[in-house]
């Protein structure tokens with residue numbers, strides 16, 4: 407090897423960087439909403455990778471907005487306190503005590519932890535919830551369920567479970583103008599002054615739709631949406647999602663996730679991607695390399 411012979415490892419690194427160029431150009435100035443699920447949060451190295459990815463996005467001129475969950479963490483706290491919890495179609499039935507605990511865990515501990523990880527990665531983040539500056543107004547979710555015996559649809563009361571009915575993104579613009587990354591907990595006030603617990607996927611999707619985000623990422627603990635044989639479905643449209651939900655292939659926590667993707671793309675988000683948050687730097691690989699990952703939902 408002469409002094410000028412290229413080192414293959416260095417060349418591969420340079421190629422990875424040049425591969426990113428068209429994506430850097432395409433996404434400069436765009437807003438991405440990232441939903442970080444409670445199941446994807448466990449491991450300290452993955453937390454660091456996630457924070458680095460978010461800070462890198464900001465550094466290359468993309469505006470990342472983080473909306474986080476914390477379902478398993480709320481579950482653990484409820485267990486410690488001896489409070490039972492039950493889910494209906496992926497939504498936690500939330501009485502007054504549960505709503506207080508959910509807000510404490512989401513807006514109190516998890517929110518500030520994520521702000522800390524972003525700070526450690528060299529970024530500046532501000533942690534808020536849907537309550538702050540009127541970001542999100544919620545309304546009580548009304549659901550029906552077929553009766554086990556008669557099959558007749560009947561009303562199920564989920565308590566203080568809300569869904570966003572209005573989003574005022576002005577606080578997000580203020581933060582973006584100051585180069586600050588917003589980190590948002592899925593809790594909001596109703597017009598009735600009540601505190602509502604909102605599924606984090608739903609919250610993130612409403613924000614992504616309201617601001618017309620270019621991309622909406624949902625980081626979870628599976629490779630994406632799987633078919634009946636557990637093969638990854640890489641591309642889905644709303645029609646296919648409706649069929650997979652109706653036949654039970656999509657169930658539990660995946661239901662609010664896909665519903666959210668469908669609503670977000672209907673509201674003008676270019677594409678929503680369900681990604682495996684257990685894969686280090688899953689988001690960077692999805693955004694800046696040719697080989698996408700996870701399940702992409704488009705209109």
Ligand SMILES: Nc1ncnc2c1ncn2[C@@H]1O[C@H](COP(=O)(O)OP(=O)(O)O)[C@@H](O)[C@H]1O
Pocket residue numbers: 442443444445446475477478496607625626627628630631632633655656657658659660661663
């Ligand atoms: N068709 C499907 N493909 C993939 N995951 C599914 C499917 N149907 C149900 N699930 C479940 O949905 C879960 C993801 O939702 P959830 O547990 O709420 O995640 P998060 O905490 O990241 O929001 C998966 O771990 C899996 O158990």
Ligand SMILES: CC(=O)N[C@@H](CCC(=O)OP(=O)(O)O)C(=O)O
Pocket residue numbers: 442443444445474475476477478480496497498500508567568592603604605606607659
């Ligand atoms: C109404 C409702 O179900 N709220 C969720 C909010 C947290 C959440 O959605 O967290 P993940 O994204 O980690 O699942 C809950 O109480 O668990």
